[in-house]
Amino acid sequence: MYSVTRKIDFCYGHRLLDYDGVCRHPHGHNAVAEVEIRAEQLDKQNMVADFTDIKQIVKGWIDRELDHKMILRKDDPLVAMLESLGEPMYLLDTNPTVERIARLIFDISREQGLPVSRVTVWETPTSWATFAG
Numbered sequence: 740m741y742s743v744t745r746k747i748d749f750c751y752g753h754r755l756l757d758y759d760g761v762c763r764h765p766h767g768h769n770a771v772a773e774v775e776i777r778a779e780q781l782d783k784q785n786m787v788a789d790f791t792d793i794k795q796i797v798k799g800w801i802d803r804e805l806d807h808k809m810i811l812r813k814d815d816p817l818v819a820m821l822e823s824l825g826e827p828m829y830l831l832d833t834n835p836t837v838e839r840i841a842r843l844i845f846d847i848s849r850e851q852g853l854p855v856s857r858v859t860v861w862e863t864p865t866s867w868a869t870f871a872g
């Protein structure tokens with residue numbers, strides 16, 4: 740089995756509701772997403788996938804939708820305030836944990852036609868979450 744993995748850096752802010760730890764306070768991360776594609780056979784160019792395609796599809800979406808934005812649960816009281824200030828946000832139905840962000844990037848990549856097999860998001864250099872299809 741072959742695989743290729745592309746790393747994508749981005750920054751985001753979030754906080755977790757109904758949670759007792761320090762992550763209940765708004766804070767930010769310099770995150771790294773790893774997007775992996777696997778294949779049993781290579782294409783005519785002897786590739787699993789073109790890194791440029793992964794960059795254009797996934798990094799393009801992350802840059803537009805997540806980078807330097809607050810990722811919040813839809814019912815977070817911060818949403819109305821940030822909206823009134825014109826601050827950019829990305830809203831989720833669930834708490835914006837790194838697990839959910841990995842799943843989000845996985846789903847969006849698949850929706851855009853990229854056959855990803857795994858997305859890992861590093862929230863810090865020592866903590867990461869993975870969603871694999």
Ligand SMILES: [Zn+2]
Pocket residue numbers: 753762766767768862
């Ligand atoms: Zn956090």
